[in-house]
Amino acid sequence: MKAVMTSGWGLSAKLVVKETKASTRLAPNDVLVKVHAASVNPKDWKLNYHLAVLATPMMIEKVSPIFGDDLAGTVIAKGRNVTDFAIGDAVYGMDMRLRTASLAEQTRIDQRRIAKKPASLSFSEAAAMPLAALTALQGLRKGKAKTGSTVLIIGASGGVGCFAVQVAKAMGAHVTGVCSSRNSAFVLSLGADEVIDYTAGDYRQQAGQFDLVFDVTSYETPLTCSKLMAKNGYFISTGGDGKSMLGTPLYRLLGKNAATVVVESYRSDLEELAALVESGKLKPIIDSQFPLSESEQAYARSRTGRSRGKVVINIVGDK
Numbered sequence: 001m002k003a004v005m006t007s008g009w010g011l012s013a014k015l016v017v018k019e020t021k022a023s024t025r026l027a028p029n030d031v032l033v034k035v036h037a038a039s040v041n042p043k044d045w046k047l048n049y050h051l052a053v054l055a056t057p058m059m060i061e062k063v064s065p066i067f068g069d070d071l072a073g074t075v076i077a078k079g080r081n082v083t084d085f086a087i088g089d090a091v092y093g094m095d096m097r098l099r100t101a102s103l104a105e106q107t108r109i110d111q112r113r114i115a116k117k118p119a120s121l122s123f124s125e126a127a128a129m130p131l132a133a134l135t136a137l138q139g140l141r142k143g144k145a146k147t148g149s150t151v152l153i154i155g156a157s158g159g160v161g162c163f164a165v166q167v168a169k170a171m172g173a174h175v176t177g178v179c180s181s182r183n184s185a186f187v188l189s190l191g192a193d194e195v196i197d198y199t200a201g202d203y204r205q206q207a208g209q210f211d212l213v214f215d216v217t218s219y220e221t222p223l224t225c226s227k228l229m230a231k232n233g234y235f236i237s238t239g240g241d242g243k244s245m246l247g248t249p250l251y252r253l254l255g256k257n258a259a260t261v262v263v264e265s266y267r268s269d270l271e272e273l274a275a276l277v278e279s280g281k282l283k284p285i286i287d288s289q290f291p292l293s294e295s296e297q298a299y300a301r302s303r304t305g306r307s308r309g310k311v312v313i314n315i316v317g318d319k
């Protein structure tokens, strides 16, 4: 089968399509999926960067050589414990072991990490969802978002942010999105009640106070956002940046409501997201689409940090 791997290890390595043997030995809880589409998350290329800088070749060998986490596809075989999925079912999901190995024509995945694909979505749209939409849902829950809460979403136009705005609205929150002026109308169209243009000045000093500050960019810390947090308010970060990785747990040690969301794939959460899609409250936003052979370009697009929604890679797309 065709799969996307690296041309070598190190910072100048590129993603290339290679022929490799499909792994068909299934654990009892595994399904084998024909992958129709996958999507890119910053984690995918950050992991490569950190591995290239920090890891020894022996450690690198332990990571799946095939790239990609999110997937949408069709079940083509299943392990002996799999009773909730049948051959031919359309599914979507991801696994947070180091990689799902979804940039391939086939991959194995644990049945607990997938759910039925929302019927109203194409495979490409469904593949845009798992990691980013789960992060949004789990981050908002961690920050106790509920009906009537005031929620500030910093980074409202990106992969996670587009889902966070819509899920927070579905939870009944009053949502303010932080984005650049070029994305203001777009973020309002997702349902945000208000937007703040981060390029227009330091909103952190005067934007008011919120029950939850959800920093999707992970550029901020509870200290830089202290004026934005209501008394007993929450600060939740996605923790992708060094400053935030250290700042958030330190603040928590001081007894404050601060935490980093670490996304995990649960079927029940994927089903909750699918139900929001089917009720018309959630739609994935696709920034751009690439064929498998252009995975390097897809990663490059994500690395710009400017994508509006998700970058999708089509293996067979909706065929």
Ligand SMILES: NC(=O)c1ccc[n+]([C@@H]2O[C@H](COP(=O)([O-])OP(=O)(O)OC[C@H]3O[C@@H](n4cnc5c(N)ncnc54)[C@H](OP(=O)(O)O)[C@@H]3O)[C@@H](O)[C@H]2O)c1
Residues within 6 Å of the ligand: 041, 042, 043, 046, 131, 132, 135, 154, 155, 156, 157, 158, 159, 160, 161, 178, 179, 180, 181, 182, 183, 198, 216, 217, 218, 219, 237, 238, 239, 240, 241, 260, 261, 262, 263, 302, 305, 306, 307, 308, 309
């Ligand atoms: N801990 C976890 O489990 C977890 C899970 C998912 C993601 N993450 C991390 O979360 C971060 C965001 O992920 P993502 O997929 O949403 O990234 P993304 O799609 O690359 O985000 C791009 C968006 O960020 C906006 N942006 C850039 N700088 C901004 C700023 N200063 N203020 C507000 N918006 C800004 C950009 O809009 P403009 O072009 O208009 O600036 C663009 O729309 C990454 O660091 C990722 O590694 C962590």
